[in-house]
Amino acid sequence: MPRFPYLRLAVVVLSLACVPSLAAATIPVYGYKIVREFPHDPGAFTEGLFYEDGFLYESTGELGASTVRKVRLDTGEVVQQVDTPTGYFGEGIITSGTKLVQLTWQDGVAFVYDKATMKLAGGFRYPGEGWALTRDATHIYMSDGTPTIRVLDPASFQRTGSIDVTANGKPVRQVNELEWVKGEIYANIWQTERIARIDPKTGHVVGWIDLAGLLDVSKLDNPVDDVLNGIAYDAAHDRLFVTGKHWPKVFEIRLVPKR
Incomplete structure (x- = not known):
């Protein structure tokens, strides 16, 4: 999400209030172990x-800075990039066949690119609003910041459920950035350090x-805005990657029980 310096305190308070069960003992909590670190463009929001x-x-x-990028994992090199059309704030991205689909934040428009x-x-x-996208073999899933994830047809992009x-x-x-992982949807909860399974x-x-x-993140230029946001999963090798807005690293992590 974009920068609203004058709402920062309110956003943090609201975000925490919207995740009422973080401490609930009935839901397992997992920690992490860093497996490997990769470079990430710190200019990428x-x-x-x-x-x-x-x-x-x-x-x-x-x-003015929204893009779609293809990035080499090991080096962080951007090997292919296109600017989002002028005047639009880029959001989530997913592949659909030979196409790439990118949401925009408040304009109600998705752009489709040749992959x-x-x-x-x-x-x-x-x-x-448009926040994030992921998919399984038959559906696309879209978040919009509310508790409701939309289910879309990957061919027509029409909503088929929720x-x-x-x-x-x-x-x-x-509910923000999404990723399909082993039959579950992983979701960053914006302005927190938590991912929901x-x-x-x-x-x-x-x-x-x-x-x-x-x-x-206190060492970043805008620690309130430059939050955890970005989940990717390599199903072939069972690797989970996470990063954040303007983060200088992508982390491969392994989940470990916390309680």
């Missing part, structure tokens, strides 16, 4: 991330991943 065929695909935000050339190939409209995200019966708001059949949070201390 990461909004969407996924891994495919040896590369990270990344969507960056901020007006091979990254040339703009079309688009579609949707109501409300998932209401809850933790111990309470709605979970600020969501059962897509019920919407229930079945686990929390606590990434506190992964990066000292």
Whole structure:
């Protein structure tokens, strides 16, 4: 999400209030072990991330700086990039066949690019805000900052259903960057250091991943804004990657039980 310095305190308070069950003993909490660190462009205001065929695909935000990128994981080198059309704030990204789909924040417009050339190939409209995208073999999942994840048809991009995200019966708001991992939807909860593990059949949070201390954001230029946001999964090698907005690193992590 973008910068609102005059709302920072309110946003933090609201975000924490919207995750009422973080301390609930009935939901397992996982910690992490860093497996490996990779370089990441600190100029990238990461909004969407996924891994495919040896590369990270990344969507960056901020007006005038939004892009879609193909990035070499080991070096952080941007091997291909296209600017988001002028005047739009880029958000989540996912692949759909030979296309890349990028959401925008408040304009209700998604852009569709040819994956091979990254040339703009079309688009579609949707109501409300666009935050993040992920997919499984048959569906695309879209977050909009509310507790409801939209389910889209990957061919028509039309909405076919929804998932209401809850933790111990309470709605979970600020659902942001998404990733499909082993039959679950992993979701960054914006302005927190937590990732929710969501059962897509019920919407229930079945686990929390606590990434506190992964990066000292106090050393970044805008620690309130430059938060954890970016999840990618390499299914072939069972590798989980996470990063954040303007973070200088991508971390490969392994989950470990916390309690």
